[in-house]
Amino acid sequence: MRIYQLVQNIRSGYRPNLDEIEELLRAEGPELSHIFQAADEINRQYNGNLVHIRGIIEFSNYCRARCAYCGLNAENRELKRYRMEPDEIIEVAKEAVDAGYRTIVLQSGEDLWYTREKISYIIRRIKALGDVAITLSVGERDFEDYRKWREDGADRFLLKHETINPKIYKSLHPHSTLRNRILCLKKLKELGYQTGSGFMIGLPGQTLRDIARDILFLNNLKVDMAGIGPFIPHRGTVLKDAPAGSSEITLKTVAVSRLILKTTHLPATTALRTIDGTGAERAFRAGANVIMLKLEPYKYRRLYEIYPKPLGPEKSIREEREEMVRFLQSIGKEVAQDRGDSLRLTERQ
Ligand code: SAM
Numbered sequence: 507m508r509i510y511q512l513v514q515n516i517r518s519g520y521r522p523n524l525d526e527i528e529e530l531l532r533a534e535g536p537e538l539s540h541i542f543q544a545a546d547e548i549n550r551q552y553n554g555n556l557v558h559i560r561g562i563i564e565f566s567n568y569c570r571a572r573c574a575y576c577g578l579n580a581e582n583r584e585l586k587r588y589r590m591e592p593d594e595i596i597e598v599a600k601e602a603v604d605a606g607y608r609t610i611v612l613q614s615g616e617d618l619w620y621t622r623e624k625i626s627y628i629i630r631r632i633k634a635l636g637d638v639a640i641t642l643s644v645g646e647r648d649f650e651d652y653r654k655w656r657e658d659g660a661d662r663f664l665l666k667h668e669t670i671n672p673k674i675y676k677s678l679h680p681h682s683t684l685r686n687r688i689l690c691l692k693k694l695k696e697l698g699y700q701t702g703s704g705f706m707i708g709l710p711g712q713t714l715r716d717i718a719r720d721i722l723f724l725n726n727l728k729v730d731m732a733g734i735g736p737f738i739p740h741r742g743t744v745l746k747d748a749p750a751g752s753s754e755i756t757l758k759t760v761a762v763s764r765l766i767l768k769t770t771h772l773p774a775t776t777a778l779r780t781i782d783g784t785g786a787e788r789a790f791r792a793g794a795n796v797i798m799l800k801l802e803p804y805k806y807r808r809l810y811e812i813y814p815k816p817l818g819p820e821k822s823i824r825e826e827r828e829e830m831v832r833f834l835q836s837i838g839k840e841v842a843q844d845r846g847d848s849l850r851l852t853e854r855q
Contacts (some may be wrong), residue, residue: 509537513544516765521725527718530762531755538758545761545793552769553795557839558846559830560641560773561602561801561823562611564810565590569615571645573668574678575709577740577811578615584742588809589617590802592624596631598823599638602801605824608845609639611664611798616645625651626658633659639845641702646682649693656697661847663694664702666733669709670723671716678709691727700848702731702771707759708751709737717755721763724770730848731796732770734759735777738813753782757792764793769849771796780815787837796846797834799826 512530516522522530533541566589569578577585590598599610610632614620620628629640641662642655652663667687669675675684694701705720724732736751756778764772773796774789782788786797800807804820821829831841 509533510540513541513765517544517548522766524715524718524722527721527762528714531714531717531758541761541765542792545764546791548768549764549793549795552849555840556795556842557790557834558609558771558796558842559607559827560609560611560796560798561607562613562798563595563598563801564613564806565595565802566614566617566620567810568617568619570618571616572681574743575706575737575745577742577813579743582742585811586809588806589619590806592628595628598801599632600635601823603635603638605827607827608637609641611641611643613643622651622654625655629655629658629660637845639847646686646690652694652697656699660699662700662702662730664731664733665690665694666704667691667723669705669712669716670719671712674709674711674716700730700851702733703727703729704733706735706737706751707756708749710745710748717759721759721766724763725766728850729770730850732763732767733773733775734763735775736781738777738781740811740813750781753778753785757788760789760794761792771846771848773798777813780813790837790839797830799830
């Protein structure tokens with residue numbers, strides 16, 4: 507009975523505490539079904555029945571960071587590295603805009619070869635293609651870089667906090683600190699970026715209590731977007747033998763996040779879709795409202811191996827988007843036609 511009442515209270519604006527969020531994350535059976543249903547209803551109430559399809563260009567797999575979970579980490583000597591030339595990135599973005607994309611996500615390892623000026627050039631050229639939003643996801647950089655790129659027209663920035671548990675964060679990131687990551691997120695918000703964060707499910711040592719704290723952190727930061735996906739072990743990392751995160755807990759976390767965060771954009775993450783063939787559909791029934799599709803040529807996709815994932819047969823950018831549109835329609839979703847800016851943005855104005 508308690509869970510039903512709690513869900514009702516949250517829907518009416520009550521802010522749950524840590525114990526209560528953990529209780530929601532422990533729900534099973536009919537109570538869990540009720541949480542999924544409520545998350546779906548809240549999503550429809552705030553975001554409509556819409557899914558935003560974003561295009562992502564993973565433009566470099568060079569990385570100076572040493573994240574213990576990530577196949578791109580600087581210590582993985584087995585990985586063949588690549589960098590796309592700025593004009594090559596712009597070409598891909600153009601093809602994507604022509605195919606109907608209204609958001610281009612530019613993601614890479616932390617690669618300083620892309621100087622402030624190079625990224626500025628890429629942003630300005632992509633913005634000139636039309637009414638298209640740019641999301642950057644290039645990790646921790648100098649605040650002056652963040653400032654300049656915002657001035658150049660970058661709209662959004664994704665920087666996951668990965669885990670809010672300081673001990674786990676420290677054990678996984680020998681090169682940086684949780685404090686700095688949070689400072690970056692605050693700076694990005696201050697600069698007016700629509701700011702996304704997020705975390706992984708199933709990191710070694712992580713408990714449901716930690717996950718509850720992660721959700722509260724997102725809520726306190728008032729994030730515009732949040733990526734929540736399972737950890738997947740990569741053979742080229744020290745965590746190669748650790749078990750993958752659970753898709754069930756990931757879905758529960760997405761649903762509970764939707765109950766609490768209301769308008770925040772929540773993707774059906776690629777990691778979830780990788781470990782669970784029906785992950786996308788399940789996430790869209792549990793409150794997710796965004797999906798990202800890769801845009802870079804396949805020769806690069808093979809090498810952007812954060813974690814192992816299968817690559818389907820080669821298709822064009824347009825074909826892949828159309829296939830996704832058909833899939834979304836087949837599960838009763840509508841495809842958003844606008845840029846899908848943060849709903850918090852309208853609240854802020
Ligand atoms: N370098 C940028 C950064 O750190 O924000 C963007 C690229 S980084 C590879 C993108 C995301 O990949 C990270 O935020 C992390 O959550 C996710 N990731 C990395 N390794 C992963 C793994 N083994 N399993 C699941 N997600 C992983």
